[in-house]
Amino acid sequence: MVEIETDILAKNDGFAAANRARLAALRTLALNLVSSPGSGKTTLLCRTVEALSGRMPVAVIEGDQQTSNDAERIRATGAPAIQVNTGKGCHLDAHMVGHALDHLGLQPGGVLFVENVGNLVCPAAFDLGEAAKVAILSVTEGEDKPLKYPDMFAAAKLVILNKVDLAPHCDVDLDLCEANARRVNPGVEVLRLSARTGAGMEAWLAWIAARLEAATAAAAE
Amino acid sequence: MVEIETDILAKNDGFAAANRARLAALRTLALNLVSSPGSGKTTLLCRTVEALSGRMPVAVIEGDQQTSNDAERIRATGAPAIQVNTGKGCHLDAHMVGHALDHLGLQPGGVLFVENVGNLVCPAAFDLGEAAKVAILSVTEGEDKPLKYPDMFAAAKLVILNKVDLAPHCDVDLDLCEANARRVNPGVEVLRLSARTGAGMEAWLAWIAARLEAATAAAAE
Numbered sequence: 001m002v003e004i005e006t007d008i009l010a011k012n013d014g015f016a017a018a019n020r021a022r023l024a025a026l027r028t029l030a031l032n033l034v035s036s037p038g039s040g041k042t043t044l045l046c047r048t049v050e051a052l053s054g055r056m057p058v059a060v061i062e063g064d065q066q067t068s069n070d071a072e073r074i075r076a077t078g079a080p081a082i083q084v085n086t087g088k089g090c091h092l093d094a095h096m097v098g099h100a101l102d103h104l105g106l107q108p109g110g111v112l113f114v115e116n117v118g119n120l121v122c123p124a125a126f127d128l129g130e131a132a133k134v135a136i137l138s139v140t141e142g143e144d145k146p147l148k149y150p151d152m153f154a155a156a157k158l159v160i161l162n163k164v165d166l167a168p169h170c171d172v173d174l175d176l177c178e179a180n181a182r183r184v185n186p187g188v189e190v191l192r193l194s195a196r197t198g199a200g201m202e203a204w205l206a207w208i209a210a211r212l213e214a215a216t217a218a219a220a221e
Numbered sequence: 222m223v224e225i226e227t228d229i230l231a232k233n234d235g236f237a238a239a240n241r242a243r244l245a246a247l248r249t250l251a252l253n254l255v256s257s258p259g260s261g262k263t264t265l266l267c268r269t270v271e272a273l274s275g276r277m278p279v280a281v282i283e284g285d286q287q288t289s290n291d292a293e294r295i296r297a298t299g300a301p302a303i304q305v306n307t308g309k310g311c312h313l314d315a316h317m318v319g320h321a322l323d324h325l326g327l328q329p330g331g332v333l334f335v336e337n338v339g340n341l342v343c344p345a346a347f348d349l350g351e352a353a354k355v356a357i358l359s360v361t362e363g364e365d366k367p368l369k370y371p372d373m374f375a376a377a378k379l380v381i382l383n384k385v386d387l388a389p390h391c392d393v394d395l396d397l398c399e400a401n402a403r404r405v406n407p408g409v410e411v412l413r414l415s416a417r418t419g420a421g422m423e424a425w426l427a428w429i430a431a432r433l434e435a436a437t438a439a440a441a442e
Binding site for chain 2: 036037038064065066067069088089090117118119120121122125137138140141142144145147148149150151163165166169170171196
């Protein structure tokens with residue numbers, strides 16, 4: 001099994017490198033949003049796309065086992081979106097993302113969001129060619145999740161604690177949650193946010209803008 | 222890939238059949254609890270074990286990528302618990318459960334709860350030898366999850382909508398959530414519950430008692 005897994009990941013890494021080159025040529029910042037089901041990724045993404053629209057090109061690749069609900073929610077914001085249904089599959093891989101890029105018609109100098117299948121385990125192992133994985137954790141999930149699913153939190157450059165408006169109604173310790181994320185990934189950045197109320201959105205938009213500037217500067221060198 | 226997957230599942234089914242025979246000989250009802258991370262499985266399980274203790278033998282197998290936090294929480298209730306760490310793995314398989322059974326010292330005529338790795342995708346495909354899969358969905362995850370992760374909700378005999386105390390604070394339609402579960406699995410039973418407040422616990426305990434009675438009657442035939 002280990003050999004098979006290594007072989008699958010090696011093939012995936014080849015496709016991921018091709019995606020990364022393609023995205024660099026388009027000066028596009030690609031962010032891979034990963035989380036449990038129901039962390040609020042799509043709502044966050046809709047709010048984010050609305051905030052960025054008009055300021056830069058934005059596009060979305062949506063991954064789900066079934067339905068095109070999420071792509072439809074994104075398209076309602078005006079941004080192009082492609083839905084990838086993984087069927088029995090538990091994660092997006094770089095090959096699927098490459099195909100989606102073929103059809104997305106990316107405009108240069110913007111942001112591509114990839115919303116992965118809701119799964120805190122399997123997507124951690126698959127590089128899609130993104131600049132960063134962003135792990136989104138609903139505060140309703142409890143503060144122990146970074147310790148129980150360490151691969152994902154170790155792979156993330158940013159952790160967003162979402163639905164902070166629900167924190168007063170849950171038995172959750174946000175400081176401990178943040179400390180647990182840093183136990184598995186000492187350098188990780190953490191933002192607290194509520195996509196529903198808008199709290200924390202400005203810091204998230206500033207994080208994206210800084211990353212895009214860095215990506216564009218790197219491409220110009 | 223399809224052949225490899227078939228081979229893995231065939232091997233798993235062999236181990237699952239052995240577990241099922243072993244559990245039948247012990248007149249033990251085995252329930253496989255499956256959900257996203259953070260749905261409240263462990264809190265529900267602690268409350269359930271406390272309620273059943275003294276009335277029947279209860280034991281627990283806990284699955285997580287890392288940590289033995291959950292087994293410790295269960296042991297604090299007085300029930301025997303074995304923690305299985307899956308490492309990179311995204312689900313428990315029947316072979317792991319068989320090993321855990323070797324060490325658990327099950328008493329006959331009771332209930333074995335298997336708390337799977339928090340993952341709405343992969344555990345759906347793996348029979349562990351259980352009598353039923355119970356899918357737990359936190360109401361904070363939104364009402365669309367049965368449609369987006371249909372394999373799991375199709376595999377479940379019971380769906381528990383947990384954390385209903387948070388429903389008034391979320392934009393969630395519980396009737397629609399229930400209807401979505403029945404769209405992918407017309408015969409599925411659904412219970413609404415809050416492990417935190419105790420609302421709905423009696424119906425869940427009655428469901429377990431009825432299942433245990435049916436399992437014991439079947440074993441006596």
